[in-house]
Amino acid sequence: xxxxANWKARHSQRVHVLNVDLEGLAxxxxxxxxxxxxxxxxxxxxxxxxxxxxxxxxxxxxNAVDIAGCAMAARLRGTSDMLFEAGAAFAGNEAExxxxxxxxxxxxxx
Amino acid sequence: xxxxxxxxxPIAMLPTITxxxxxxxxxxxxxxxxxxxxAITWERAFTEISERMPNxxxxxxxxxxxxxxxxxxxxxxxxVIGVADExxxxxxxxxxxxxxxxxxxxxxxxxxADAGQRGSQSPMIFPCPAVFL
Numbered sequence: 001x002x003x004x005a006n007w008k009a010r011h012s013q014r015v016h017v018l019n020v021d022l023e024g025l026a027x028x029x030x031x032x033x034x035x036x037x038x039x040x041x042x043x044x045x046x047x048x049x050x051x052x053x054x055x056x057x058x059x060x061x062x063n064a065v066d067i068a069g070c071a072m073a074a075r076l077r078g079t080s081d082m083l084f085e086a087g088a089a090f091a092g093n094e095a096e097x098x099x100x101x102x103x104x105x106x107x108x109x110x
Numbered sequence: 111x112x113x114x115x116x117x118x119x120p121i122a123m124l125p126t127i128t129x130x131x132x133x134x135x136x137x138x139x140x141x142x143x144x145x146x147x148x149a150i151t152w153e154r155a156f157t158e159i160s161e162r163m164p165n166x167x168x169x170x171x172x173x174x175x176x177x178x179x180x181x182x183x184x185x186x187x188x189x190v191i192g193v194a195d196e197x198x199x200x201x202x203x204x205x206x207x208x209x210x211x212x213x214x215x216x217x218x219x220x221x222x223a224d225a226g227q228r229g230s231q232s233p234m235i236f237p238c239p240a241v242f243l
Contacts, residue, residue, distance in 0.1 A: 021168075021169035023167055027167040
């Protein structure tokens with residue numbers, strides 16, 4: 001009992017709660033990609049025949065909006081990639097852990 | 111009392127009557143509406159992803175990677191909301207400008223009509239929102 005308590009105390013800072021739903025990560029990764037596509041699809045209204053200074057100012061701001069939208073879409077795609085990679089890494093780690101555990105031979109059985 | 115000085119604007123830079131008549135402020139309003147929709151789309155997109163991150167697919171995701179992902183998407187959300195706020199402000203300016211231009215246009219055309227009735231030939235000077243000059 002004391003031994004168990006000591007072990008917990010020694011490892012408490014290294015023990016973390018781990019709870020992963022790999023399918024959920026893939027679902028959210030797909031959603032991130034879809035939302036990124038939605039951001040990229042927001043088309044600006046065509047500028048009318050007006051040639052006033054307002055039209056120039058509007059176009060300049062619209063260009064900035066387009067750039068910002070592209071950057072946001074890229075960021076969401078990055079998040080999507082991160083989720084896919086995390087899912088793959090968790091799955092790989094789980095498989096490797098299972099392989100190692102299965103390879104163990106209990107000493108008292110040898 | 112505000113005085114508009116006609117000598118500060120060269121006559122050659124003033125729009126013609128035809129230009130005033132054809133001055134379409136709908137572009138400004140359309141653009142303002144587009145910016146508002148864009149800002150809302152940005153906010154919703156990043157808010158959704160940030161809020162779903164702790165439970166992707168419905169089940170909780172816990173651990174160091176989960177915390178990092180939450181921090182990342184929450185920071186993204188805050189940043190995007192800031193940019194979206196700026197876009198909302200720009201849209202408000204555009205809408206205000208459209209209203210002011212439409213009002214100025216109406217005043218100018220009314221003045222032209224009045225002058226026409228009086229047979230005046232004097233040049234028409236009308237105030238225009240400074241931000242659009």
